[in-house]
Amino acid sequence: xxxxxxxxxxxxxxxxxxxxxxxxxxxxxxxxxxxxxxxxxxxxxxxxxxxxxxxxxxxxxxxxxxxxxxxxxxxxxxxxxxxxxxxxxxxxxxxxxxxxxxxxxxxxxxxxxxxxxxxxxxxxxxxxxxxxxxxxxxxxxxxxxxxxxxxxxxxxxxxxxxxxxxxxxxxxxxxxxxxxxxxxxxxxxxxxxxxxxxxxxxxxxxxxxxxxxxxxxxxxxxxxxxxxxxxxxxxxxxxxxxxxxxxxxxxxxxxxxxxxxxxxxxxxxxxxxxxxxxxxxxxxxxxxxxxxxxxxxxxxxxxxxxxxxxxxxxxxxxxxxxxxxxxxxxxxxxxxxxxxxxxxxxxxxxxxxxxxxxxxxxxxxxxxxxxxxxxxxxxxxxxxxxxxxxxxxxxxxxxxxxxxxxxxxxxxxxxxxx
Numbered sequence: 001x002x003x004x005x006x007x008x009x010x011x012x013x014x015x016x017x018x019x020x021x022x023x024x025x026x027x028x029x030x031x032x033x034x035x036x037x038x039x040x041x042x043x044x045x046x047x048x049x050x051x052x053x054x055x056x057x058x059x060x061x062x063x064x065x066x067x068x069x070x071x072x073x074x075x076x077x078x079x080x081x082x083x084x085x086x087x088x089x090x091x092x093x094x095x096x097x098x099x100x101x102x103x104x105x106x107x108x109x110x111x112x113x114x115x116x117x118x119x120x121x122x123x124x125x126x127x128x129x130x131x132x133x134x135x136x137x138x139x140x141x142x143x144x145x146x147x148x149x150x151x152x153x154x155x156x157x158x159x160x161x162x163x164x165x166x167x168x169x170x171x172x173x174x175x176x177x178x179x180x181x182x183x184x185x186x187x188x189x190x191x192x193x194x195x196x197x198x199x200x201x202x203x204x205x206x207x208x209x210x211x212x213x214x215x216x217x218x219x220x221x222x223x224x225x226x227x228x229x230x231x232x233x234x235x236x237x238x239x240x241x242x243x244x245x246x247x248x249x250x251x252x253x254x255x256x257x258x259x260x261x262x263x264x265x266x267x268x269x270x271x272x273x274x275x276x277x278x279x280x281x282x283x284x285x286x287x288x289x290x291x292x293x294x295x296x297x298x299x300x301x302x303x304x305x306x307x308x309x310x311x312x313x314x315x316x317x318x319x320x321x322x323x324x325x326x327x328x329x330x331x332x333x334x335x336x337x338x339x340x341x342x343x344x345x346x347x348x349x350x351x352x353x354x355x356x357x358x359x360x361x362x363x364x365x366x367x368x369x370x371x372x373x374x375x376x377x378x379x380x381x382x383x384x385x386x387x388x389x390x391x392x393x394x395x396x397x398x399x400x401x402x403x404x405x406x407x408x409x410x411x412x413x414x415x416x417x418x
Contacts, residue, residue, distance in 0.1 A: 001347065001353060001355065001384050001385055001386070001387035001388055001389065002059040002060065002247075002353060002354045002355070002394065002397065003058055003059050003355055003357065003381055003384060003385075004058060004059055004060040004061070004062050004092075004094055004250075004354060004355070004356040004357070005050065005053035005054075005058040005060070005061050005062065005356075005357060005359065005373065006062040006064075006096075006252055006356040006357065006358045007046055007049065007050055007061070007062065007063060007358075007360060008064070008071065008072045008074075008279075008358065008360075008361070009042070009043075009046045009063075009072050009073040009074050009080075010070065010071055010072060010073070010275065010279050010361070010362060010363075011033075011034060011038075011039075011042070011070040011071075011073055012038075012042060012274075012362070012363040012364075013035070013038055013363070014033060014070055014274075014278045014279075015033070018033075018277075018278045018281065019277060019278065019281050022281070023283045024281060024282055024283035024286065025069055025070045025071050025278065025279055025280070025281045025282060026066075026068065026069040026070075026071060026132075026134040026139075026282050026283070026286060027068050027069070027134050027138045027139055027283070027286045028068075028283070029068065029069060029070050033070065034070070039073065042073065043073070045366040046073075046360070047080065047083060047084070047087075048366060048370075049360055049366060049369050049370060049373065050063075050080075050084055051084065051087055051088060052370050052373060052374075053091075053359075053373050053377070054084070054088040054089075054090070054091035055088075056373060056374060056377035056378075057377055057381065058091055058377065058381075059091065059092060060091055060092035060093070060094040060125065061084060061088070061091050061092075061093065061094065062094040062095075062096055062356055063077040063080045063081055063084075063094070063095055063096070064077055064095075064096045064097065064127070064129075064197070064218075065077045065097065065098060065099055065129070065131075065135070066132070066134075066135055067134075067135045067139040067140060068134070068135075068138075068139040069134065069139075070278075070279065071279040071280070077095050077096075077097070077098070078095065078098065078112045078113070078116065081093050081095050081116050081124075082112075082115065082116055082119060085116050085119040085120035085123065085124075086119055086409055087409070088120075088123075089406075090123075091123070092123045092124070092125050092397070092398045093116060093120050093123050093124050093125065094125040094127065094195070095113065095116070095124065095125065095126060095127050096125075096127035096129065096195060096197045096216060096218070097126065097127025097128050097129050097195070097197060098112075098113070098126075098127070098128060098129075099129055099130070099131035099135060099136060099151075100128050100130075100150075100151050100154035100155055100158065101130065101131065101136060101142055101147050101148075101150040101151040101154055102131065102135070102136060102140045102142065103154065104175075105157070105175050105177055106153075106154035106155075106157050106158055106175065107157065107158070107161055107177065107180060107182060109154070109158050110157070110158045110161035110162055110182045111161075111182055111183070111184075113126050113158075113186070113192065114162065114182060114184050114185055114186045115184060117186040117187050117188060117192055118184050118186070118187055120187075120400070121187060121400050121401045121405070121406040121407065122186070122187035122188045122192075122398060122399060122400035122401050123398050123400045124186070124188070124192040124398060125192060125193050125194075125195055125397075125398060126191070126192040126193070126194050126195070127194075127195045127196070127197055127216070128151075128155055128158075128194060128195075128196060129196070129197040129198070130147065130148060130151050130198070130201075130204070131147075131151075133286060133287055133288065133289050133292050134282070134286045134287070137289045137292060138286050138289075143291070144289040144290065144291040144292035145290070145291030146174075146291075147291075147292065148203070149173065149174075150174050153172045153173060153174050153175060154174075154175070156172075157170055157172065157175055157177075157180070159191065160180065161180050161181075161182040162182065162185060162186055162190070162191040163190045163191060164180075166181075167179050167180065167181035168180050168181075187400070187401060188398060188399055188400075192398060193214070193396045193397060193398060194211070194213045194214070195213065195214040195215075195216050195250060195354075195396070196208050196213050196214065196215055196216065197216045197217075197218050198215060198216065198217065199217070199218075199229075200217070200229040200232065201293075202232075202236065205232070205233050205236045205237070206236065206240065208248075209236070209237060209240045209242050212395075213396075214247070214248060214249065214250055214354065214396045215233055215248065215249050215250070216249070216250035216251070216252070216354070216356070217229055217230060217233070217249070217250070217251050217252065218252040218356075219251065219252050219253070220280060220330070221328065221330050222253060222254065222328060222329035222330040222331065222332070223251070223253055223329050223332075223346040223349075223350060224328055224329040225328065225329075225330075226251065226350070227349070227350060230249065230251065230350040230351070230352065233249065234249075234351060244351060245353070245392045245393075245395075246347075246351045246352055246353035246388050246392060247353035247354060247388070247392055247393070247394040247395065247396055247397075248353075248396070249350070249351065249352045249353065249354065250352065250353075250354035250355070250356055251346070251347075251350055251352040251354070251355060251356065252356040252357075252358060253332060253343070253346060253355065253356070253357055253358070254272070254275075254330060254331040254332065254357075254358045254359075254361055255331070255332050255333070255339060255343070255357045255358065255359055255372070255376065256268035256272070256331055256332070256333040256339075256359070256372055257333070257334070257335070257336055257339050257359075257372055257375040257376050257379070257380060258333070258334075258335065258372075258375065259335060259336075259375075260335050261333070261334045261335055261338060264333040264334055264335070265333065267368060267371075267372075268331065268333050268364075268372075269322050270362070270363065271361055271362035271363050271364035271368070272322065272325050272330070272331050272361065272362060273320075273321070273322055273325070273362070274362030274363040275361045275362035276320035276325060276330065276362075277320070278362075279362060331361070332346075336375055336376075336379035336380050336383075337379075337383075339376070339380050340379075340380045340383035340384060341383075343355065343357075343380070343384060344383070344384060344387065347384070347387055347388075348387070353387070353388050353392065353394060354396075355384070357376065359372045359373050359376060360372075
């Protein structure tokens with residue numbers, strides 16, 4: 001079982017009347033709500049939290065890409081990942097990911113991810129999401145009807161840039177390049193493992209099967225709401241003749257751990273309500289532009305995470321309440337033993353070998369996030385480690401350089417600097 005620590009980097013100081021006075025947390029959010037001095041503090045606290053999780057023994061630390069929103073302050077996850085690659089030594093660096101269709105040319109992704117793999121000594125997991133409609137079609141102005149075609153071509157270009165030994169020309173529908181010659185190349189051969197974050201698209205499942213990539217379901221609404229999507233994924237794998245290796249899949253779950261369930265109820269109520277009340281306040285105009293969803297996905301009646309969030313924003317004046325958050329499993333909370341038991345059940349039921357836990361959410365402080373992370377690492381993680389290890393091989397995990405071959409970062413000597 002692999003356990004990954006995931007960060008969204010939400011803005012923690014949205015006003016209490018945000019839902020009443022503002023249309024959306026995404027796309028047209030009022031830029032006046034963000035104080036750059038607060039962002040300075042938050043970025044450094046968030047990176048502290050990621051580094052702390054790595055030091056406590058999580059298998060990976062995860063970052064992702066979003067634009068024009070107060071839900072996640074990472075328009076460039078590669079900037080964060082480069083810093084983490086330098087300041088951590090063992091944890092995989094999971095970038096989930098770069099929205100390939102937004103890069104012109106996509107060779108920028110090949111170069112930057114190769115840099116991260118080299119800095120880290122081969123610890124990169126490369127995530128390639130198609131991207132939410134808010135990020136891709138509205139914030140970055142992409143045509144929704146050509147978004148997936150642009151994405152697939154960009155993917156092919158990045159893989160060729162990583163794997164072809166000589167300079168080559170690329171003549172695609174969206175990208176025409178006389179010379180492609182990525183320097184540097186990744187440490188990992190033929191390339192870093194590729195994971196595909198998705199919301200339940202049938203085509204994404206089929207593509208993951210064809211390319212032998214990991215499918216990651218980044219669920220806002222927990223394991224109960226995500227179960228049908230994961231069951232759909234495994235039914236499709238069976239139809240395509242793939243085995244049920246749990247490491248083919250990843251799943252995101254919000255988690256809050258305390259010494260007792262009563263203490264957890266007190267500690268995590270406010271940050272959970274902040275997240276579901278403010279961070280998921282998405283205007284319905286932005287969630288489903290014509291052409292974004294394929295015919296097969298519509299026929300399968302799959303509803304995206306952002307569409308669910310938007311529906312809630314339109315029908316619930318205060319967002320999800322604490323009782324619903326708990327009853328529907330949006331956040332798993334409790335004592336270490338209670339959380340471990342629930343997560344074992346989730347992992348086995350969903351058949352997921354890569355469990356991503358989100359332990360900073362909403363307006364949670366750094367101290368509380370670190371408390372949550374430490375209790376999980378020390379008392380929950382040991383109860384989950386044995387899952388799947390004797391039955392399956394994780395073929396989708398980084399293969400870094402041997403320890404003796406890796407650089408050890410050195411702080412500059414004060415005497416030399418003076």
